[in-house]
Amino acid sequence: MTPELVERLVAAVGRDQVRLGPAELDLYRRDASNIVGAAGAVVFPGSTVEVQACVRACADHAHPFVARGSGTGLSGGATPLDGAVVIAMTKMNRLLSVDPVERRAWVQPGMLNLDLSRAVAHLGVHFAPDPSSQQSCSIGGNVANNAGGPHCLADGVTSAHVLAVEVVLPDGSLVQLGGEADEVDGYDLRGAFVGSEGMLGVATRVCVRLRQNPPAVRTLLMDFTSVHAGAETVSAIIAAGMVPAALEMMDRLCIEAVEAYVHAGLPTDAAAVLLVELTGLPAAVEADTAAVADIGRAHGARQVRVAADDAERALLWKGRKSAFGAIARIKPNYYLHDTVVPRSQLPSVLDTIYRIVDQHQLLVLNVFHAGEGNLHPLLVFDKREPGVMERVHAAGEEIVRVSVAAGGVLSGEHGIGLEKREFMPLMFGPADLAAQRELRRAFDPAELANPHKVLPSPATCGDIHAAPEGAWI
């Protein structure tokens, strides 16, 4: 950081909104992954104009910058490299406008996901993407990572709920991508921006689609004596032509941990439980609830528990959503993976994951979006154990490879960031990666926005910047 750049940032946002002290810089060296970088400065803009001024300052000094939401990302997306300026969006957290007729809202990117749904609840609508981190993650982070959540099975992940994004481009200029309508002519630059992990610019306003709350909801919990039976039930439900609002699975170790933590009445002797939620109009919900229960029983479900009321439903969901809190009872540290496989491959890939984890003498809890084949193996460990990190990384790498080999993909919702950058060639050939880089350069020819993420760079391979502390390879 040159003094000139610092002065430009101070001029942009005011002295008290530029942080340079070691303690504060330390807080912004990483996201929720264990990949650590180094920030040159942290700035807290309060408006689009201030974001533009910060970005322009960085551009003029050819200095990298990283937009940051709440820092709950799990792939190192918000980890600053090369002393990048961290542009923290936390102060820009307001709901700007709501159109209750056409069901859309303009929000600032720092607004927290759950705050948005709460703010519009009185209108009978909600923002559909509901990451398990929804109490703390930001809409801007959701947009940048194209976040998903348990309730994205029927309605799709973030991209399906974002109509327009106002973006400060890496040269400091401002554009609006997309429009308020569901479909506008021309290149879908909005679509290209969603999921671009902060590498195409900084989102400063987002127009989101709001969904009607369903008039009827049924939540079922089914338990199985084998993981296979649970996974086959998932495929059978989809094959029967039903698309539940949510279709989540937990395996035995996870059930035990969650039950000990929240006492939701989960059967701790089960090998797997499925949490299924059906929403919509009453007749369809009743018919589908019966059909799902029948499919479950036909696949050996021991018990089919249908939540009797909102309180029981909330309890079942609390079990699902507190899995991350619950695991602390088993081991102090965890590493959460995120891959997708075709639904039909779930049983065999889960078997392989158990074997991999055994071989590396680790423990795994599986709690995942089964309806989409989106696996979340959660490796738990105590990092004070010598050599354990090597085993965690080795097992993780095998899980990623097995998922892709089964016809799956590297990430379903957490993104590539730094964590999986070097795995991109498992899915993409040189021409495929070159095309992605062309998109990046069309937006950011100088490559200053969140550099070194997502795309493996042969040129910097082995370079110190390219392999931050905590990275896999």
Add this chain to the structure above:
Amino acid sequence: MDLSAFAAEVGDHGPVTVAGLGTRGGAVAGVRAVSPPSGIERIQPEEMTVSCAAGTPVDDLVAALAEHGQTVNLPAGGTVGGALSVGRSDYRLLGYGPLRDVLLQMHYVSASGEVVMAGGPTVKNVSGFDLCRLFVGARGTLGFLGSVILRTRPIPTHSAWFRIATADPRSLLAGLFRPISVLWDGEHADVLLEGHPADVAAQAAEFALAPCEQPMRLPTGRRWTASLAELVASPPDTRPFVALVGTGVVAGDGIGDGAAAPGMTGGPDAARHQALAAAVKHRFDPEHRLNPHRYSHGNGDSGSGART
């Protein structure tokens, strides 16, 4: 699917245009035309996906999927590649979501004649940049689609159109639960409801909707965007128009007048938006050889061709 012959045909120099079935404006006149392969590769109802070549007729695909109880959210007619490249949803936009959300993976032939893959085979995927959405609606100006994997959906158990006379469809939008379509021409609203027959009947009864055989025709010419409040307060004087209520899209007859859809570029930044789209075009097709003249400022259309 082997796309090497198609890639060789596209080659790496000289203007070239891609021809489908010619139902959506067709190939660019006076330019060497190539056709993508056609054929369905794999229907996987339990994954809710289908893979097929870009030249596959949409109607053939829909018929084949129906045998497996599935359908796909593509407008009828023409080829799969043509429907995706034009990128316009049909009357089901409100209930099924935009066309751009169906494309999971694509193999395309680039301006340099290479086969390039983007996206992934699964229904959920955030690995790398989302080139698939960028290509939907790009009118073949960034690359020519060769084969695709699409998201499918189960055919609903029951589906019916209804009609009601109304000068203000806002109460329908407010009250109906997730109608698949609400088309409004200033005087009538035609409503498509799907799902359990009892739910459909109850919703129709609640809003006094009368069954109707055939919905109003959706004009296939000009499209623009307008808020419902605006439309109700001052309906367009150019008839016919049909609003896809709840989506912000209005369809009319006639040829595109070249005006960008309002809301598309967000006002004062229009010039920067155009420059950005131009940069994307330049990166993917530096010599402007792919579907020449179809591209203008990211509008994907010079304003002269039929926008159907």
